[in-house]
Amino acid sequence: MPGSHCCVKNCSSTSHDTNGKHRNNGIQFFRLPKWTQHQGEQVSDLTRRRRIAWLASIRRKDLTFDRTPQSMRVCSLHFHSGKPSYEMLENHPDWTPSLRLGHSDVKTTDGARYQRQVKRRTQHLERPPPPAQYQQPPPPAQDHQQPPSPAQDHQQPPLPAQYQQQSPPPAQDQQQPPSPAQDMECGLCTSRRDVINNLLEENRELKRELDEYRMNENFLSGDDNTVKYYTGLANFVLFQTLLLTLTPYLPQGRMKKLSPFQLVLLTLMRVRLDLPIQHLSHLFRVHRTTVADAFHHTLGVMYAQLCPLVLWPSRECLLTSMPHQFVESFGKNVAAIVDCFEVFIEKTSNVLARAQTFTQYKHAYTMKYLIVIMPQGVISFMSNGWGGRTSDKHITEQSGFLNKLLPGDIVLADRGFNIRESVGMMVRAQLDAKDVEETRAIAHLRIHVERVIGVVRNKFKLLHSSVPVHMLLKCEGENLMPLDKIVTVCCALTNMCKSVV
Template identity: 45%
Template sequence: MPGSCCCVKDCHSRSHDKTGEKVDNGVKFYRFPKWRKHHGKSVEELTRRRQMAWIAAVRRKDLTFNYIPPSKRVCSLHFYSGKPAEETLETHPDWVPSLHLGHNEVKANNIERFLRQERRQDVKVPTTTQNVGTWAPLVAKCKTKDEQEGVPHTVEVVLSDDEEQMNQEDIGLLRTIDDESTEDVMSDQRRHDEIRNLLEEHKHLENEFAELKLAEQYLKDDEKVKYYTGLPNFSTFQVLLHNVMPFLPFLPHGEAKLSHFQMVLLTFMRLKLGLPMEHISGLFGLQPATANAAFEDTISVLYACLASLVSWPDRERLGSSMPQQFMETFEGVFTVIVECFDVSIETPSDVEATLRLKYLIGISPQGVISFVSSGLTGCMSDREIAQSCGLLDYLLVGDIVLAGRGFDVEKSVGMMCAEVKMLTNGRHHLLPKTAEETKRVSHLKPQIQKVIGVVCNTYKILSSDIPVRMIESCEGESVTFLDKVVTVCCAVTNMCLKMGSVPAGGEFLSSLSTHG
C-alpha cells in the first residue's frame, strides 16, 4: 500500500486510505533519528542516545538499535508540538515521542520545566507574529511556579488572535503536569534502564546467533580455539586465516554461503576432533557433499601454503640448539627421533580384512617435525618402512636414530637406538646398536616420549576411520589426499611451536611469504 503509517502500538494513522487516496487530516510522519557517526564525539553520543530513546519509547520487538526498517515512522500525534524537536534540544518535551504510546512506561515530559530552562538561558521569544514559536502560547497562558512566587521574568510575546484562543484542554494538560524535578529524574532513569535492557538483550541475541552460525565472534575465546582447532589462541588462527584466505575458493553459485573463516574452522574441526562429515555439515547447515568439498579445497590450500614448514634442518643450526642431554650423550652426532603410526581405512562391510596405511615422521630433539613419509602399506614393519621411505637419504654414516617400541628392538628398554651404516652395496642401512649401547641412552626416554605421538594425540582424524576415497592419488599429483592431511597436521604442529616463541607471528609470516 502506498504512503506511510505510524508504527506506534494501537495508532492507526495513515497517510493514504485503503483505496490509495491521500488522507488530508493534517497528520505528518517522521522517520526514526539516525545515529550519526564521524561528526565528533559529542554529536555521536547525542544522536546515539536519541535513537535508543525513540526505540525504548515505541517498544516494538521488531525494532533494535542495529535494525530499524526505513518504512517505520512515528506520526505527529505523539508529539506535543506535532513534530520532533531539534536533536540538540535534549531537554525539549518532543526530543522523544511521549504521547499516546500504548503503554505507561514513558511519562509525559514536563513542559513548564523546559520553558523555565529556556528563560534561565536568557532566550527571549521573537516579537514578530510570523516567527512566534509553537511554545509561545504556552508561555503566555501558563504562569510558572517561579512567577507565582514573585520572581520577575522578562518575556516579550506578541500573540495572534488564533493563539489567544488556544484549546483549554491543552492548558489543563499543562497545569496537571507535576512540576517536581524528581519526577523528571525518575522518568529519565526508567528510560535509561529500558535502553540498557534493550542493549543487553541485543548483545545476548548477537552471541546466540554467532554461536549458532559458528561465526568469528563465537571463536574469539582462546579456550574455544584450542578445543576446536588445536591452535594455541585466536591470534594464531587469525594469522593462519590471513595467509591462506587469498587462495581459498568460493562455493559454487547456488550453494549455501560459507565464509572463508568458516571453511578453515570446518577443516580444523575435522582434523582436531575427528568429527564425521555428516556431523560437521549439520553444525554449519550444509549438505554433506558441500561440507566435504569445502574440507577438500581447504586442505589442498593449506598443503600448498604450509608443506614447506616440514623441512630437513640445517645441521649447524640444529647442532647449536641441541638439548644439552642429547649433546652430551651423542657428542654432537646428529640425532633424529622417528615415529610410525597406523591410519585405519574404512572398508565395505563385506570385506573382512582391515586396510591400514603407515606413516613415518622424523622429529628433531627440539620437537620439530623435519620429515614425513607418504603412506605405505600396513603389512610392512616399522624398520622396513624406515629403510625404504627416504629418511636415510638425509642422514650420514654414523648418525644416530632413536625410536619407540614400535620398532620391536630392545622392548625391555622401551626404545631403539640404531646407527646409519653403509653396506657393501653402497646403500645406507639402519642397523640396531647393541643392547648395552641402547641401555646407555635409556635416560633420554622421557624426552623422546614428549615428542613421539604429538601429532596423533592432537589431531583425532588420524586415529579415526578414513574414507577410502582419501587414499586415492590427487589428480596430477604424486600424493594422495590423505598424504596432504598428514602433512598439514605436521606443518601446523611446527607452526604452533614457532608461534609460541614469536607471539606476533613474525617467523610464521616470513616463512609463508618465502615459500607460499
C-alpha cells in the same frame, strides 16, 4: 506483444512497441501486491486488504484474489507520484491506483488532503505541552458577613467608574484544551512507541544471544583455552597468524556462505575433534555438501602452505641447537630419530587393498607412515602412507628419507626397526650384553619420537578413529591421498606448538 503492458481498462501503456523496441517514455510497470502471511497478523491483514483494494480499483472480471497471472502489471500513470507507496502507509493516496482507471466506481484520491493530514500529525507531535493554568485562590470566608437580601440584590446601585475593577481582557494565546480524538491519538502513539522500543530491545538481546552460538569471528573471542580445545593451537595469536597466512589462498568465491575464518575453523575442528560432517553442518548452518567441499579445498590449501614447516634442517642449524643430552651420549652426529606409526582405516571392498592394509600386529586395517624428528623434537620428515602390511625397512628405503642423510650421521631407531644395512650407521638390530649401557642411552633418547607421535595422535583425534575409505583415494591430479595431507598438516601444526623435548 513483447515486454510489459498495463492491465487497467482502456490503458494502452506498453514497455515495447510492435517491433519489440523498448519505449523510452519514462513509464514504469508494477506488479500487483502480494498477500504476506509470514510476518505477523498485522502485516498479513494489511497486505490482504491492499491486494483486495488494487483488484477493486482495476475492476476486471478475469482477475480474482487467488487467480491473478504473474504477468499482470499496473503502469505509473495511475499513481499520483508515479509509483505505489509503502505498503504500511494505508492513508497515502498511492496506496492503491486511483488515476485513469477507466471507470468512476473508485473515487480519485486527493494528495493535498493527505499532505494536510501529515502536517497536522507533525504539528501535534511537535507541539509543547500546555502550561499549567494559574488559578486564583478563593477569597477568605467572612464568618459575620450577612448575605444580601433579595431587594438589596436588585436595587444595589453601581459603583463609580474609578472604583470599578477592570476585568482582564480574554487571553488570545491561551492554549485550547486537546480534543478527545487528539488525546486518543497521543495515547496510541505512546503505546506504539513503547511496543517498538520493547521489540528493538528484544531484537538486540536475541542478536547478542545468537552471536554467542554462531561460528563467526567472535566465537573464539581471544580465549586461548577455547582456541586450544577447538583447533589444537596454543593461543589466539597463533590462530590469527595461521588465518592471515591462509586467507589469500582460500576458495572464497566458491564458498560464499562461509568466511575465511569459518573455513579454517571448520577444517581444524574436523581434524582436531573428529566431528562428523553432519554435526559440522549443524554448527555452521550450511548443507553437508558445503561442509565436505569446504574441508576438501581448505585442507589442500593448508597442505600447500604448511608443508614447508616439515623441513629437513641444515647441518649448521642442527649442530647449533643440539640438546646437551645428545652431545654427551653421541657427540653432535645425531641427525634423526625415526619410527613408524599407523592410522586405522575402514575395511575396503577391494580384496587386494584389504591384503595390503591388514596388519597381524594390530589385527586391523591400517595405513603406515614413517616419521622422523630432530633431536630438538621438531618433525623434519614425513613419508606418504603405505599399507599396514608394508615393512618398516621397505618404507624407509622407498620414502626418500635416506637421500637426506650425510656420511657420519647417526640415526636412532627402535631395535625392531631393521634398517641397519640400508642406513649403514648406528642402528642396532639386536643388542649384545656389552651394549647394555649404550642401549640404555639410545632408548632414553629415542623415546622422544614416541612422545612426538603421542602428541600428534592425541592432539588430532581424527588420527585415532577409523578413517573412511574415500580418504584413501588419490586426489585429482596429485599422487597424494587426503589422508597424506591430513597427517602432514597435523605434523606441521605440531611443529607450530611448543616442543616436547
